[in-house]
Amino acid sequence: MDGITVAAVFFGLVFLTVSMAVKLVPQGTKFVVQRLGKFHKTLGPGLNFIMPYIDKVAHKVTTKDIVMDIPSQEVITKDNAVMVVNAVSYINITSPEKAVYGVEDYRLAIMNLVQTSLRSIIGEMKLDEALSSRDMIKARLKEAISDDISDWGITLKTVEIQDITPSATMQNAMEEQAAAERQRRATVTRADGDKSAAILEAEGRLEASKRDAEAQVVLAQATQVAINKVTEAIQDKELPAMYLLGEKYIGAIQDLSTSENAKTILLPADLPAAVRGMLGGK
Template sequence: MDLGLFVIAAFILVVVLAITSVRIVPQGFNHIVERLGRYQETLSPGFNVIFPVISSVRAKVDMRETVVDVPEQSVITKDNAAVVADGVLYFQVLDPVKATYEVSDLQRAIQTLAMTTTRTVMGSMDLDELLSQREAINASLLRAVDEATASWGVRVTRIELRDITPPADIVQAMGRQLKAERDRRAQILEADAEKESQIRIAQGKLEAAKLEAEARERLAEAEAKATRLVSEAVAQGSTQALGYFLGQKYMEALKAFAVSPNQKTMVLPVELAGVAGALAGLSELMREAAPPRDPVPPRGGSPVRPAASGPWSAPSAPKSDGI
């Protein structure tokens, strides 16, 4: 009877020892094993066996990337402005032995280090720099915290400031400053647009003046050429061209006077002698340009010489045979 109880007790003891010696480590974790209070080994993920009773698991270290919140804290900037800032930090354990034995409460230590480093970095900057250079601040925080945690077997992968809240009066002042800056830019843009418009208008007027001057120059050349031709014709003894030239100018002046917006009433006839002279000159020119034609003799008689008549002379009355 006693032998049976002994066997049962021995069997139970073996089972208990077997169970306590087997360690299943999940993926993403490492277990620190101590033997009689001294570091023995590090168990990697999977099935592991340790010496029972005298060996035990000291710590279960998470090897994955872990996030730590950096609580809100008040920071005094270089120009004595009080701001409230908070952030978030990511780290990963590279050496589980150092993370276990080199620091107590790893996450709390990293959180406290991030808070003090944030106050140091932000306190060395002005408020304007603090609000406009957030990326530079994050880089400085990451570099400082990563160097401090290197002896703990930890690598800080990223640190970000989530919010920076300046005082309410400073926010209002910044709003007024922003509005004034936008108004200034709008005025500058309007002034530039007005300047460009004036330049374009001036350039258009200059081009129009150049074209008008060129047109007047060509018209003057044409007038000079016409005057020269008339002078040559007069020098050769032909006065009809001079009469036609003066009559044309008279007609142009009369036409301009008739279509003038200031002209209300024009009474005719008006100095028709000038018009008659112009038409006479034109008639003489056409007569000189046309070849001469022999008059047709009447039946049974000698040829009759037509009487010379001007463009405004009345036709002669026919002669009667009985009178």
């Protein structure tokens, strides 16, 4: 092997060694270094040096805030209503060592933790309460998962509930229930109206009957007074009775003559005699 070849190999090894020893870490990133398979240290942004051949960069971890979309899932409320809920969480890795070695896949772990916590929190609420308590669910969710993910070197910045709605099946059931309730109220309203109308009509008939009865009483009293005066004047007790009976008789004949079925009306030739005969007179 000539000198040129030896020099080329030498400089190649030097270049490889330097490239392995010098690490330039970009802003917003940290490198996790292992030495002989074991965690050794974390490299921050800028120029860093490690031991070539025995140290290696095992993981590159971002220190920027990470937005994690939590997929939609169906949850069951306390009153057995089915809801669809999804969320979004904002996290920051504060300890790359724990994030790498403390959990197999921190993204998957956080997603499962959020979904499980959502099912537990909403499962303690009724449908109406869950729909109107988005802020309370958010606060309880953040409290539930913050301690767990801090063990993985991760800080939960915030978590937001994006959508919380009844499932399609539940929405259809709610619409049918609302329609049935509207129909029930309409039926009750119509029934109340019919009842009120019937009561008013009955009260009207009762009042009319009372008025008619009062009129009959007044008329009878007036007639009695008239009969008494006539009797006193002519000193004949039979004549007033004949007068009243004749009046009734003539009224009945008039009613009969106005009937649709009336054809011919025959009156007795001697009406006073006929009336007297009704009274048993001679």
